[in-house]
Amino acid sequence: SAVISQKPSRDICQRGTSLTIQCQVDSQVTMMFWYRQQPGQSLTLIATANQGSEATYESGFVIDKFPISRPNLTFSTLTVSNMSPEDSSIYLCSVEGVQGHANTGELFFGEGSRLTVL
Amino acid sequence: GQNIDQPTEMTATEGAIVQINCTYQTSGFNGLFWYQQHAGEAPTFLSYNVLDGLEEKGRFSSFLSRSKGYSYLLLKELQMKDSASYLCAAYGSSNTGKLIFGQGTTLQVKP
Numbered sequence: 207s208a209v210i211s212q213k214p215s216r217d218i219c220q221r222g223t224s225l226t227i228q229c230q231v232d233s234q235v236t237m238m239f240w241y242r243q244q245p246g247q248s249l250t251l252i253a254t255a256n257q258g259s260e261a262t263y264e265s266g267f268v269i270d271k272f273p274i275s276r277p278n279l280t281f282s283t284l285t286v287s288n289m290s291p292e293d294s295s296i297y298l299c300s301v302e303g304v305q306g307h308a309n310t311g312e313l314f315f316g317e318g319s320r321l322t323v324l
Numbered sequence: 325g326q327n328i329d330q331p332t333e334m335t336a337t338e339g340a341i342v343q344i345n346c347t348y349q350t351s352g353f354n355g356l357f358w359y360q361q362h363a364g365e366a367p368t369f370l371s372y373n374v375l376d377g378l379e380e381k382g383r384f385s386s387f388l389s390r391s392k393g394y395s396y397l398l399l400k401e402l403q404m405k406d407s408a409s410y411l412c413a414a415y416g417s418s419n420t421g422k423l424i425f426g427q428g429t430t431l432q433v434k435p
Contacts, residue, residue, distance in 0.1 A: 239422075248411060248425040249367070264422075298366055313357065313423060315366040 208233055208301050210316035218322045219289050226285045227319045229299030234279035239313070240272070243296040252297075255282045289323045296320045326350045328426035330412045335432045336402055344397045344429045346412035354415035356388050357423065358397045361409045370397065370410075399431075407433045 209232040219225050229238060240252040252272055253261040261274040275283045286293050296318040303312035327349045336342040348356065355374045359367035373379055373388035373395060385398040399406055412426040 248427045249413075249423070250425070251422055254422070296366075312369050312372055314369060315359075318366045320364075 208235070208303060208314045210299055210301060210314060212299050212316035212319050214319055215317060216320040216322075218324060220324055221290055223289055224285055224287045225289065225321060226283050227297050227299075229282045229284070229316055231280045231301050235301045236279070237302065238276065238282045239300045240274065240282075240284045241298040241300060241315075243298060243318070245294065249298065252284070286321065289321070291323045294321060294323045326424050328412055328414060328424055330410075330426040330429045332427065333430045333432070335434060336399075338402055338404060338433055338435050340402050341398065341400050342402060342431065344399075344410050344412075344431065346395045346397070346426060348393050348395070348412070348414045348424075348426075350414050350424060352415070353390065356386075356395045357411075357413040358384075358386050358395075359411040359413065361411060361428065363408075367411055402433050404433050404435070407431060 211230045213228050217225060238255045241249045242252050243249045251264050252267045253263045253274055255261045255274045255276040257276045257279050271287055273285045284297060298318045299316040300313050303314060330346045334342060355372055357372050358370040360370050361367040370384055371379060371386035373386050376388055376390055378385055378387045383400045388395045397410055409428040409430045411428045413423040415423060
């Protein structure tokens with residue numbers, strides 16, 4: 207399994223500000239994934255972060271709102287820009303398990319960053 | 325379209341067995357996951373089924389029927405700590421990591 211550390215674990219933000227969430231993995235991974243879980247709802251994939259290339263965004267999510275960095279194989283950041291109360295969610299970083307050189311198919315999640323926008 | 329359906333809530337008694345069903349419709353299929361999520365925490369991996377059949381892991385088992393687009397999670401010898409939300413998720417395509425999640429089933433275990 208992979209150990210994924212996210213910070214901040216929670217934050218209270220003012221409308222119109224931006225916040226960057228960091229995700230650190232204890233092993234090198236090709237792809238890192240950012241999910242969002244809005245209150246009372248399930249998880250939705252925001253984007254896939256690949257090292258050395260631009261992130262791939264899912265329908266309904268755009269780079270201007272959720273810029274992502276992936277400077278190396280163990281680290282990624284997600285910024286939530288110009289926040290509004292609708293952005294109040296848990297943001298989760300995830301990676302796929304690796305055994306040897308093969309992906310196991312299991313997806314592991316960080317502890318999440320719970321953002322509240324006032 | 326792509327859709328994952330599972331019951332919203334279930335209640336069971338400590339020591340009993342409960343089965344949480346999940347049906348899915350995806351444009352492609354590369355596996356079915358079950359995750360457990362306690363309130364305020366991140367999801368934790370329970371099981372991953374790719375082939376038809378039942379996979380057992382201790383008190384938890386997961387079943388998959390690809391032809392029926394159906395899976396279930398079976399929890400035996402329920403404990404109070406099993407009270408949580410159980411998320412069914414599927415790969416909608418061959419894209420690694422792109423999971424489509426169901427709404428989750430909130431299981432309440434009562435004494």
